[in-house]
Amino acid sequence: MTSNHPGHVSMHDVAVAAGVSSQTVSRVANGGELVRPETRKKVIDAMHQMGYRPNFAARALKRGQFKAIGVALFDILSTGNIRALEGITREASARGYATTLTMLNKKTTKSLAEAVERMKTLPIDGIIVILEKMLPDITTYVPADDLPVTIITSAKTTTMSTIDEDQYRCSFLVVDYFLERGHKNVHFISGPRDSVASQFRLQGWKDALAEHGITPPRHFVGDWTADSGYEAGKALAQMDECTAIYAGNDFMANGAIQALEDAGKKVPEDVSVIGVDDSLKDVIPSLTLTSVRLDFTSVGRRALAETVRAIESEDILHPTRVLLPGKVIERSSVSTLNGSES
Amino acid sequence: MTSNHPGHVSMHDVAVAAGVSSQTVSRVANGGELVRPETRKKVIDAMHQMGYRPNFAARALKRGQFKAIGVALFDILSTGNIRALEGITREASARGYATTLTMLNKKTTKSLAEAVERMKTLPIDGIIVILEKMLPDITTYVPADDLPVTIITSAKTTTMSTIDEDQYRCSFLVVDYFLERGHKNVHFISGPRDSVASQFRLQGWKDALAEHGITPPRHFVGDWTADSGYEAGKALAQMDECTAIYAGNDFMANGAIQALEDAGKKVPEDVSVIGVDDSLKDVIPSLTLTSVRLDFTSVGRRALAETVRAIESEDILHPTRVLLPGKVIERSSVSTLNGSES
DNA sequence: AACTACATTGTTTGCGATAACATAAATGAT
DNA sequence: ATCATTTATGTTATCGCAAACAATGTAGTT
Incomplete structure (x- = not known):
């Protein structure tokens, strides 16, 4: 280990052990094309033996991408919010994104704005806000344009993508x-x-x-x-x-x-x-x-999909507004009255 | 902006605008000691004007630290788990740590081990696993020693720190x-x-x-x-x-x-x-x-505190085992029988 | 005046990974 | 056999930040 971060094995370390250049190690690490099978094997063996794991920060620095989504919510104890969070996390994981959680306290547009600003220093590529509470002036809040923001809310706004149950x-x-x-x-x-x-x-x-x-x-x-x-x-x-x-x-x-x-x-x-x-x-x-x-899990999934779409798209997308329909689960607390039409 | 990451303003950009070196910008950004008030003001003004935000990846790469904790859980819909997650997130935020969520599917020690391995490629400094389900062979799982792991479980193991309700x-x-x-x-x-x-x-x-x-x-x-x-x-x-x-x-x-x-x-x-x-x-x-x-929120807080302690401590700590007592909330579903001793 | 002590700022370097380019070896075409 | 092409690998430069060190300036001391 040549690094100043004790315990960490870098590509260079692996490269030396395998007798190749670090670029070759990089190629192997990234589902490499154009590497001879024997070379690949040598590298992979060295990786395993030395316990190599790619350094997230370095990769992100080079690529300018974190493959992570920040989720902000006010209340984690409500059923709907948790389900939404579950949907987000599962969909994110399926798409190779991590999910970073932030808890918000005050329910003001100002605190939302601050939270979004704070989240932008986190290793994330996009933000989803679960906004159950009404923010009367939500429509006035325009997020900076350098990070896609999706909001789970029924409130209407034309500056961000929103999604919710209908x-x-x-x-x-x-x-x-x-x-x-x-x-x-x-x-x-x-x-x-x-x-x-x-x-x-x-x-x-x-x-x-x-x-x-x-x-x-x-x-x-x-x-x-x-x-x-x-x-x-x-x-x-x-x-x-x-x-x-x-x-x-x-x-x-x-x-x-x-x-x-x-x-x-x-x-x-x-x-x-x-x-x-x-x-x-x-x-x-x-x-x-x-x-x-109300299928909040789907709301979460869709919110994540929308955010990722905005991240991976080259040009700036128009904000969208999606509302998912609910469904009556019939049991027996409703009776049909005499003289019913149906 | 000189960067190849479009839209990003770097320290260097700010430095040029403020007419100082980028090291001075760095000092201001990090609660700088030893910067003349006027210089500081110049820099801060430039930061605001240009919308500078520190690049997380670069900072983490340099410092070898992410200030983030990964949380793995099998089931997000159970009351206890959510409360624990809430406790973790709030305590983390209070200590300046972010929380990254991962959902696990199969409840086997192998899948846990794999998940922990996968999480190690994420931008995190420590891992908390919420393990409500019994893993009979949990005691046999020894995590790699490069990342502190705390487990929320009542199961006994001597290889990791555990915490739970008693x-x-x-x-x-x-x-x-x-x-x-x-x-x-x-x-x-x-x-x-x-x-x-x-x-x-x-x-x-x-x-x-x-x-x-x-x-x-x-x-x-x-x-x-x-x-x-x-x-x-x-x-x-x-x-x-x-x-x-x-x-x-x-x-x-x-x-x-x-x-x-x-x-x-x-x-x-x-x-x-x-x-x-x-x-x-x-x-x-x-x-x-x-x-x-059962105060699962406290369990979460304590789990986070323990993990951070392990991260920030220089030397390797002994695994600890903490069990928090519950409390009977009296209402009226219990009657006292005749001939009671008390 | 000469010297010390410290406050303030700048320069160099490298964290680890990878894009872009350069080189070398192997293969094929004429 | 010669040159063009492809395949496989190495070299260089750089992302943005901050430690380490260097260089300046400024004030205080004798």
């Missing part, structure tokens, strides 16, 4: 599902106001009902927890005209169901309920809750 | 909690056999009972899901002597409770239940389930 259409899925089964109206328990997802679903719910000439009733605002769903459910149980409840996630749906049953209403006989996330399969035995499954 | 003592916590409240025996619904956590908890449960001269009853083996807990609960409901159930996680506990209630037994009046993970707070309204909270 939160807006998710509400149409649910509303139509209820209406097709004879329900006359759909009550909504939304997530917190600062969630992008919530805002789009709220609008979608209103629009979906409006499309059928139905006036949306007052909606409830929860905080994603079962307890907040329970509160809403308690109030909804008093409203006799309420036959269909659309909850922003399964936790709140579960809370609402509990409240309904505590108030003597049966699900789905008296009131039908649909949640979102399909997250309770393992948690509740013989689960009956019908739920919209 | 799964074994977790059972003592639960058993003692029940016995102190007058229960004469404790039934156990364990997780799957290939889980390290399960194995240690099973042994702990047996030993804790034995310490009080109690013969452990037949235990049930679940798969972490509520449905498997329900099955066990159905059987346990038939056993009149069963007053206390220790479930390997909250999902199975929840399933068991459902089964007990379906069989006409009340919780906690007839049967008391304790789960592990404290993971249902947001999921079930007015949660009553008493549960052991």
